[in-house]
Amino acid sequence: MVGIAMDEPFTRWVSRLTTRDMSPHTRAAYISDLAILSGCLLRALGRPEPDIAVEAVNDRWVQGLRKAGVRPDSFVRARAALARLTAADFTPRAIEDVLALHAADRSPASRARARIALNQFCRFLVRNEYLATNPLDQLEVDRARRRLPKPLEMSVVHRILSTISQPDPRARAPWPGRDLALAAVLTATGVRLAEIMGADVGSLVDFDGPVPLLRVLGKGNKERVIELNEEAAALVRRYLAERAERMGAPRADEPLFVRADGSRFTPAALRRLVETWYRRAGYQPPQGAVVHAFRHTFATEAVRGGAPLRDLQEVMGHQSLETTAGYLKVLGQAGATVVRGHASRDALRRVLGGDDSEGVEE
Numbered sequence: 001m002v003g004i005a006m007d008e009p010f011t012r013w014v015s016r017l018t019t020r021d022m023s024p025h026t027r028a029a030y031i032s033d034l035a036i037l038s039g040c041l042l043r044a045l046g047r048p049e050p051d052i053a054v055e056a057v058n059d060r061w062v063q064g065l066r067k068a069g070v071r072p073d074s075f076v077r078a079r080a081a082l083a084r085l086t087a088a089d090f091t092p093r094a095i096e097d098v099l100a101l102h103a104a105d106r107s108p109a110s111r112a113r114a115r116i117a118l119n120q121f122c123r124f125l126v127r128n129e130y131l132a133t134n135p136l137d138q139l140e141v142d143r144a145r146r147r148l149p150k151p152l153e154m155s156v157v158h159r160i161l162s163t164i165s166q167p168d169p170r171a172r173a174p175w176p177g178r179d180l181a182l183a184a185v186l187t188a189t190g191v192r193l194a195e196i197m198g199a200d201v202g203s204l205v206d207f208d209g210p211v212p213l214l215r216v217l218g219k220g221n222k223e224r225v226i227e228l229n230e231e232a233a234a235l236v237r238r239y240l241a242e243r244a245e246r247m248g249a250p251r252a253d254e255p256l257f258v259r260a261d262g263s264r265f266t267p268a269a270l271r272r273l274v275e276t277w278y279r280r281a282g283y284q285p286p287q288g289a290v291v292h293a294f295r296h297t298f299a300t301e302a303v304r305g306g307a308p309l310r311d312l313q314e315v316m317g318h319q320s321l322e323t324t325a326g327y328l329k330v331l332g333q334a335g336a337t338v339v340r341g342h343a344s345r346d347a348l349r350r351v352l353g354g355d356d357s358e359g360v361e362e
Contacts (some may be wrong), residue, residue, distance in 0.1 A: 007083035008196040013124045023219045024069025027128050032074045033117040037098055038081035051079040089129050092138040150286035152293050153299035158347050163281040165351045173260035181239035187344040188232040190316055191216055193291040202252030218317035226315055231348035271301030293333050
């Protein structure tokens, strides 16, 4: 099968990916990585990259890939480039050149993810006898150094909460009640951006009971349920009451957190909102961790408070305990409760009770 173009097996591989139990975000990232890497392979071989036809992107089957998280333009770019490549082009030397081209100006994490995507595709080619061997097996593994988490100091969390409890004078439609509730959930649960963005009103479980819960869908479409502390739950209830006054009582299938027009947040819109929190509080967010810094802060403070790593792993939705253990390197200690003894409660009590005596300095 040396002379067969790689676009057809690529299409088969993508079809297989859409049936696998993985996050739509991971699936989209793999396809995007393959689009970039196949373009790099053409450049490494001295071949021009193809132009993309609008008709190909608008094809009904291609557009249908959106349901699985695949961006049509990424899929079409990858397929068009692979149509100019055959199995004979997938040599260890060529792949080594591709990875070197791709590595320029990219983070270790991005390089590692792209290599995983390419390895998955090459393994598919080997299994289906398009390739005799996987060229990546003959290359040294470029092990990305695991980056330490980037938590916020609790003093910064206090400052942000105190700041956003007041209306933003620059915002066209300020909504401090919503912002506080959102910050409370991020601070008190450690959920990911995609998880809070995808949560619906119906994701709140037993919300009027003694132990309110939040159900989220994490990586690999794995569902987990996290307890909300009393303070965070109170701020969410306050926000939902304000929302009902503005927009009417929300249905269970409507987004938990909405923009001023009632629509669901996009990832970019949610990041922009959180960036304004940092700006207003006079703090520079950790690079590459605008929203994720709240997750790191939650986990770091849980470890500081004595949370067992196994319990924290479950709350965070980590597949590997090694990921959870990374927070030990920040503090140098392990720990007996994840939610109820969490340091975020003091910060939330201040805004819930109107005590912002340690708020923003003049």
